[in-house]
Amino acid sequence: MRVASTDGITVALHDLGGDGPALLLCHATGFCAGVWEPVMAHLPGWHGWAPDLRGHGDADAPTDHDYRWSGFAKDVLAIVDHLVRDGAATRPLVAAGHSKGGAALLLAELARPGTFAALWCYEPVVFPPGGAGTGANPLAEGALRRRATFPSAAAAYANFASKPPLDIFAAEALAAYVRSGFAVADDGSVMLKCPPAVESAVYRMGGQHDAFERLGEVRCPVTIAVGAETPFGPAAMAPSIAERLPAGVLEEHRDLGHFGPMQDPARIAGSIDAALRGAVTRHH
Numbered sequence: 001m002r003v004a005s006t007d008g009i010t011v012a013l014h015d016l017g018g019d020g021p022a023l024l025l026c027h028a029t030g031f032c033a034g035v036w037e038p039v040m041a042h043l044p045g046w047h048g049w050a051p052d053l054r055g056h057g058d059a060d061a062p063t064d065h066d067y068r069w070s071g072f073a074k075d076v077l078a079i080v081d082h083l084v085r086d087g088a089a090t091r092p093l094v095a096a097g098h099s100k101g102g103a104a105l106l107l108a109e110l111a112r113p114g115t116f117a118a119l120w121c122y123e124p125v126v127f128p129p130g131g132a133g134t135g136a137n138p139l140a141e142g143a144l145r146r147r148a149t150f151p152s153a154a155a156a157y158a159n160f161a162s163k164p165p166l167d168i169f170a171a172e173a174l175a176a177y178v179r180s181g182f183a184v185a186d187d188g189s190v191m192l193k194c195p196p197a198v199e200s201a202v203y204r205m206g207g208q209h210d211a212f213e214r215l216g217e218v219r220c221p222v223t224i225a226v227g228a229e230t231p232f233g234p235a236a237m238a239p240s241i242a243e244r245l246p247a248g249v250l251e252e253h254r255d256l257g258h259f260g261p262m263q264d265p266a267r268i269a270g271s272i273d274a275a276l277r278g279a280v281t282r283h284h
Contacts, residue, residue: 005054005078007071012058013079016040016048021280022089023272025050026076026101029125029206030143030199032057034180038172039261042269045277049088051079053104055198057180067201069209072100073107080108080115092117092220094276098261099234100125100202106211109218118221118279120272123234123258126241128212140203146196153178153190165259173262212237215244223249223275225268227256234258251275 001013014033016025023046025036033050034057040048052059053075055067062071076095083089094117097105102124109116150156157178160166166174182190222245226238235258242250251271253260261268 003051003078003082005071006074007062007066009054009060009062009071009075011054011060011075011078012052013082014050014052016050018043018045018047020045020047022046022083022093023048023276024076024079024083024089024093024095024105026095026097026104027051027053027056028099028101029202030056030181030194031098031177032180032193034176035173035262037176037180038170038265039269039272041172042266043273046273047088049079049083051075052193053101055202056194058193061198065201067198067205069100069103069107069205070111072104073111076104076108077112077115091115094118094120094279096120096122096272096276097124098122099258100206102126103206103209103211106215106218106222107209109220110211110214113217113219116220117282118223118276119218120223120225120275122225122260122268123227123238124224124241125206125234126211126215127207127237128240137204137206139206140200143196143200143203146192146199148192148196150182150190152188153182153184156182156190165257166262168257168259169262170265173265177262212241212244215241215248216246218245219247221247221249221275221279223251223271225251225253225260225271227253227258227260229254230258249275 102121224242242248
């Protein structure tokens with residue numbers, strides 16, 4: 001379904017099904033709602049809702065190429081309002097986010113305190129001023145070199161399964177990415193719904209929001225899940241993020257990487273359920 005956000009943007013909201021309280025799931029840069037389907041398969045007792053945020057999946061792309069991350073937070077708030085207005089959810093909600101998706105949830109809570117009863121964030125991209133999110137950006141440069149088209153979905157799957165970084169995905173997660181992240185042409189060829197130039201622009205803006213300095217304002221419980229230690233990047237910042245949050249908890253999955261939700265959907269589902277179930281019970 002289509003949901004009007006701000007700045008003339010319309011985002012896409014996908015109903016992932018299930019019975020139970022609403023669970024909002026926010027994707028990382030370059031991905032889209034469908035990558036959460038394998039996680040939802042292991043979350044009985046929840047009703048999953050996942051948006052395609054601006055520039056991703058079936059959402060609009062800003063005509064001015066403005067990918068400041070405050071825009072993703074606005075998309076999240078528009079989705080929350082839509083779910084509450086339609087009776088699909090009651091406020092405050094619970095939500096889980098991966099990488100940029102986790103940062104978008106934190107920024108949304110900062111913009112409108114009380115939106116969420118609890119959050120689960122896997123390696124949210126939240127850097128201190130002058131930290132790893134500024135300066136040279138190899139992710140942004142790498143995104144520009146990403147292959148955007150394949151002769152078929154099967155060819156795309158085979159390509160990703162054969163080499164890093166996506167070769168570590170569980171088979172069902174990689175299939176979900178290819179199925180939801182590519183548009184299919186009449187001749188059967190496929191093209192990324194999040195073009196390389198958009199992905200690069202999103203990466204470039206990743207260090208230019210103020211969430212780190214304001215983490216102390218986030219009052220709801222937040223679980224910060226983290227994979228293997230890395231010298232730079234989101235994993236390195238996870239302990240500091242959890243420490244700065246008034247109700248932050250650090251949860252380690254050191255045998256997983258930054259793509260943990262796609263590496264082990266069943267384990268990640270268990271982590272999300274354990275972190276958020278209590279908040280739903282308390283508030284509803």
